[in-house]
């Protein structure tokens with residue numbers, strides 16, 4: 001691996017499911033990468049394919065009914081060609097996942113401390129006593145107060161936010177190079193959510209891991225992302241660094257997502273309309289049916305190829321291709337002044 005090789009490099013990822021209704025194309029040929037130490041957010045409405053895309057990375061998708069195609073290179077090695085045993089080792093030692101509902105990932109019958117010690121003993125050759133003190137350190141590090149006395153508590157004795165902190169501690173047991181976090185704060189109230197995001201940020205500085213973060217919430221993106229991939233109906237609509245996305249949102253879909261942010265939402269509720277069928281997706285741009293700027297040409301052929309509009313900021317929209325007038329889709333950032341609802345990327 002050279003210095004330029006991304007930590008994770010996904011190309012042409014396509015994940016389908018055979019169902020009685022037909023072939024579901026959940027992820028339809030997408031590319032993205034994560035560099036060491038950076039946070040990439042995949043954002044999009046429910047059903048866009050965010051979870052399927054990230055679970056395809058470490059092949060957590062059941063096959064069948066699922067089928068994963070394309071290329072997923074981690075530290076230069078192709079994950080889609082690895083044996084199940086090699087993959088298990090990658091999942092245990094190099095790539096950790098955290099999910100939305102920590103209770104699903106915990107065993108209710110064992111104490112939290114016991115579970116972390118177990119995980120430590122699988123991944124390291126620490127003695128029982130050393131694993132115990134490391135587990136207490138980890139609990140302390142993720143912000144569990146009185147960690148040594150909480151060690152023998154059962155999962156139900158922890159609040160939702162504390163459980164998510166424990167899950168983060170477990171994910172860090174093997175000192176992973178990449179953390180994949182799928183809506184880890186969605187079930188929490190905003191204050192706790194913000195604390196957990198800050199914690200992830202601190203831990204990233206300390207452990208140096210890359211983070212691939214899934215969310216439907218651009219407010220969360222503003223707080224945590226370095227780079228953003230905007231997904232819609234299995235396709236990438238736009239990508240760029242977090243400032244490009246917030247200061248110069250260029251795909252009409254991204255613009256609509258931004259309009260939904262608190263303090264900006266003129267219409268109330270989400271984007272009118274719903275996602276197209278994943279079994280029989282429409283021709284042309286997947287977003288055309290909900291796009292106020294859509295032309296006839298937007299409804300033919302394939303999803304428009306991505307056009308780079310400046311240093312990695314790319315848009316899959318016909319208006320950015322030659323022969324079209326991109327001024328049509330220009331977006332004015334609404335004046336939010338200093339209202340408490342203002343959301344913009346944070347510098348830390």
Ligand SMILES: Nc1ncnc2c1ncn2[C@@H]1O[C@H](COP(=O)(O)OP(=O)(O)OP(=O)(O)O)[C@@H](O)[C@H]1O
Pocket residue numbers: 017019024025026044045046047048049050051052053065216278
């Ligand atoms: N096992 C499966 N069988 C059939 N279809 C599936 C399966 N898993 C996911 N899908 C479909 O794939 C599409 C993408 O789902 P996915 O869960 O990745 O969306 P998401 O962007 O993560 O949404 P959310 O924000 O609700 O978590 C959806 O249409 C979903 O119904």
Ligand code: NI
Pocket residue numbers: 050051052182
């Ligand atoms: Ni999801």
